[in-house]
Each structure stands twice: as C-alpha cells, then as structure tokens.
Amino acid sequence: MRTTPIACAAAILLAACDDRAAPTPATAPAPVAAADPMPANVGFLVSGDRTYANGGMIAVDEANARGGLLGRSVELIVRMGLEDAAAAVAAAETMILDFDAVALIGPNRSAHAIEVGAVAERHGVPMITTAATNPGVTGAGELVFMAAFTDRFQGRVMADFAFDSLGATSAAVLTERGEVYSEGIGEFFVDRFRSLGGVIAFDESYERGQTDFTLESRSMAAAAPAVVFIPSWEDEVALLTEQARALPLLDADGEPTVFLGADAWDNPTILEEGIPAVEGSFFSTHFSPDSDDPTARAFVETYRARYGITPVGGDAVSYDAVRLFLEAATRAGSLDAEAVRREILATENYAGATHISHYDDLRHPTKSAVILTIVDGMKSFHQQVDP
C-alpha cells in the first residue's frame, strides 16, 4: 500500500509532462500608434531579437516617397521580441482587430509563422512571412505566402554542397528537438544527402537552452563525420562548435570536420562574439551583402546609410516581403484580400534585395540561395545556388 502515493504522484507527473507549449503572455512592446488617421497599416511581426523591421521600414518609406499605397500613406505597425507562437498570435490578432492591418508581414520563425498563418486566414488578411523557411508555413491557407526559400530547397542546397563541393561522404546532423525549422531542414538535408549516396553517421537532437554538449560532441566525434550540419541558432551553435572542437572533432582521415549551417546562422552574433570554432564553416542564406546585383546593392547602401550596419539575409527578405505586398496591392488596385492574393501569386521576376522568379501553387517562391563562408572571423560570399 505504500506504493500508492508514489504511483499516484508518478501518474500525475506523467500527465503534466506534456505541457511544454503552455500559453504565455506577449511581452513585446506595444505597437506604435499611427499618426495619420487613415494610413494603410501593415503589421510586421518579429520573432526574437532581430533587426528585420529595419528592412520593412525601408520598403515602406520608399512606397510613401512614391505617394503611398492607393492614395493612402503606409504605416508599419511593428511588434518585436516575440518569444513564442502564443505571443505572435496575440500580436497578430491585435494588429488586425485594433489596428485594422491590411496585411501581416512576418514573423521570421517558422514555428510562429505557422500559428500566425491561421490567424491571417481566419480574418481574411494577406500574409507574407519574412525569414520563415519551413514549407509548412503556407499550410494555413491561400492567403499565406513566403518571401524566403523553403527548407526543402535549403536542405538540398547544403546537402549538394557537402557532397559535391566538399566531397563529403559522411555527415552528422544535430537539430533542436521539437523545433519545426531545425528538425524540418535537418530531415531535408538527411534525405538529400542519402539520395546522393552519402552516409548519415549521426543524426540526433538537443534541447533548446542546453549548454553542455559534451555527450553529443563525443558521440559525433566517435562517428568521425566529414561535415556536421547544425541548422540552429547562434547560442547553441557557439557552444556546440566550441565543445566539439575541443575534443577534437575530426573526420575519418584525421582532418577537422567542417561545420555547416543554415540561414539561422546569418546574424551578427556568431561573428561579433569571435567564435574561433566556426572558422571555415559554411552556411546557406537569403542574400549576400557583397552582391553585385543593382537592386540588392541599392538596398544594402540604403540600409547601411540609415542604420550604420550591414543587413543580413533576414533584413533582405523582410524588405522584399513588404515590397511584394505593396506592389501586389498596387497592381490589384485594391486592398481586397482575394485581389491582393491573386496578384502576389502572379508575381514574376521580382527584383528587390533578393530575386523571385515566380510563386508555385503552394505559395512558395522560386529563388536562389547563397552560401557564405566564415574566414578570419568575417562572413564572405562563396557561391550562389539557383533552383
């Protein structure tokens, strides 16, 4: 009989464990109220601590300098620092219901964008995500579009690069457990790498916020992969790569294993913190600030002049997402959601900070990716990969 309280406690505990996504309040600053009484408000959602609203602001200011949108000034209603999907959904609802947002731009994290897409659909508001790359983002409905390439393409790009350009025949993959972006692109990479004839020597995951990667590093080192693909964010990338290098992490020939990343690596933190372990790494992203393309150059110069820093890929697709909406609404001659949706879908040969050839039936853009490398603590353009 003495087991009863323990058994009862264990049962309650087991039931309580599946509650990771408990709701949390939105902690981001309140949206900025519009000064113009009749502006066309465009909601802009930023997950985490990113600069992406800067890109959106440039697009809005360019539109206003040209006379606005259908005779109305355009106002960007920005909500930054969204920590989770619940906060993103709450912010999206506020933008639509309290600010009469005519479109939603963002958010940049796929896990948040998937939830916000349902809000946009429910309220009949067009939505274009920024740096969200999971193909499931547009699954909410016909009004949801992406400005960034999908992880299906990005995973393929990095698997091809590892196998063909680096000559890697064995790879390790480490993703963030339960994170749709990280796990999604990891699966696409694994599928493609295997289809090319490569061997996935290690395919595991870690918990977000984890700081001790010694066990994962040791397991990876035992597998001796030629490359390690880590589609994760800067904090974990820094810790993981440093701990793995310290073992050391070598391939079967005794050469240092090459780290590969994805567009989440494209932020200043990894470089600003001077992490030596990522030296010589490669990652895919949306654009290169070193691009010679005239429209990309114009964006980079405007951005630098205005903010004093160099834009990253997320800034570029944020600029593009706002422009895509504004141009589609202008072509439609109306803010009617269905009319705007048709025009976004009809987009062809868009040239902005990045280029979009066209949209497919799933509302995913067909566009190029670039691969950057980290040399002497600086990221530099390595190659462009076209679809």
Next chain:
Amino acid sequence: MTDFLSVLVSGVLVGTVYAYMAYGLGLIYGVLRVVNLAHGAFLTLGVYVTWWLHFTFGIDPLVSLLVTAPLGFGLGAAVERTLVFRLRDSPPVTTLLLLFGVWLIVRNVLYLVFGGTDRSLLTSYSLESLALGPVTLSIPRIVVSAFSLLGFVALAFVLKRTWAGLALRAVAQDRGAAALSGIPVDRVWATAFGIGSALAMSAGTLMSLFYSVTPEFGARFLLKSFCVVVLGGLTNIGGILVAGIGLGVAEDLTAFYIHTGFRDVVSFLVLVAALVMRRVDAEG
C-alpha cells in the same frame, strides 16, 4: 575504451547531482509521509532565481547557493506551515493534489513573468574541460558534482550529529513516540519541509549550469527524483546516492551508445519497472 571511461565518469558526476536533487523528496516523505509534488516547483524556482541573479547582477551560480538554499528553506517551511500542516490528518491524495496545485501555480507564474522561452546560463567556466589522461571531463560537471557531495556530507552531519537531525530521524521513525519524548513534532515537520525544499532549490541552482532554464524544468527532473528515491530507498542517504549515480551513468551510456533522445526514457523505464517489480520500502 576512452569514450566509455569518459562517458562513465561523466555519468557519475551528473548522478551525484541527481542524488542531491532527490534527497529532499525522500526526506520530506520520510518525516511527513507526504509525497511532495511541489518539489518540482522548488527545483524550477532554484533555476530561475539563479538565472535572474546571474542575468541581473552577474552573480555566479555557485555564489547564488547562498541565496537559494536559505530561500528554499524559508519558502518550504512557509508552505508546510500555511498549507500542508492544515491537511495533516487528511488522506494522502489530498496533500498530493494540494502540492501539485502549488507546483502548477509556480509554473504558471514563471510563464507569466519570464515567458516560455528556454534560456541558458553561461559562466566563464561553462565551456572549460579537464583532461585526466585519456578522459576529458566538463568543468561544470566536476564543480556541480563536488558541491553536491559537499551538500551530502553536510546533510549527513546534520542528521547524524545534531539534535535537529536526531529529532528528524525520531519523527521519521515514530511520530507518536517522538511527541511523547518531548520533541516538537510540528516544528520538526516544518524543518524537514524546509530542508527538503532548500535541497531542491539549491539543486536547481547547480543544475542551471548545464540544463536549460524553462518553466518545465521541474516536470523533467521531478520524475528523475522519484526514480532515484524509489530505487535508493526513500530516506536512505547512501542508497539515494548510489541510485542517483546509477541513473546518471545509465542515462549517459544510453545517450552515447544508443541515442541522445533516449536519455530521459531511461528514468521513465526505471521508475515504471521499479514500481511494478518491487515493493517500495518507505523506511529506506
């Protein structure tokens, strides 16, 4: 062989923390006959107080022990005095649900205040490692293990060599006889709950050095605590230490040789197997 040794020693180090974390649960059950589901709340509070002190004032987590241990004692004693004490003659499940409610309240307050984002706590020695021959060990694991063992020694001293420890053991053995001997049982209950909670909060502090800071922290590690006390004996300090180390080693070996995703499965399996296959010896 080198990998096996490294993983083995690493498992031993983390296992001592598991034991330290679990002992408070066993102590409270031994003295009060209460399964303290609020143990998860105190673990989580320990993690968050440590993270907040580090984030706000730059205080090292190990220094934070000076805050979290006394705070845990105070909060635990207060919970016992204000809530548990009132239900002392109720069926066990009533207290169980009450303390489960305490845990839920704490968890949701943490969600409200800090949000649901997982956070990391990094110190100057977070990435340091020590090479002992072919074996490479993480410095945070060594430090945390050393502090846990120190805590065990201090606790064993209190229980064996002090009047308070004698009173705790007496109440654990026979509450009625202890009361007849003049031991203030009510105060001993509050003390036991306070010590158990202090152990939980300080364990949270130590574990913040290598686990993510999240409101769900308690859910994950309360289960491991149950696993350790069920295996080791509810009040048997030596048994709990051995069980904690055994669990730590089993988890790390599983993670290394099978898959890191199966690490937490080990404690689930062990707990279920232990509950099914053996009679729990509540007396340790």
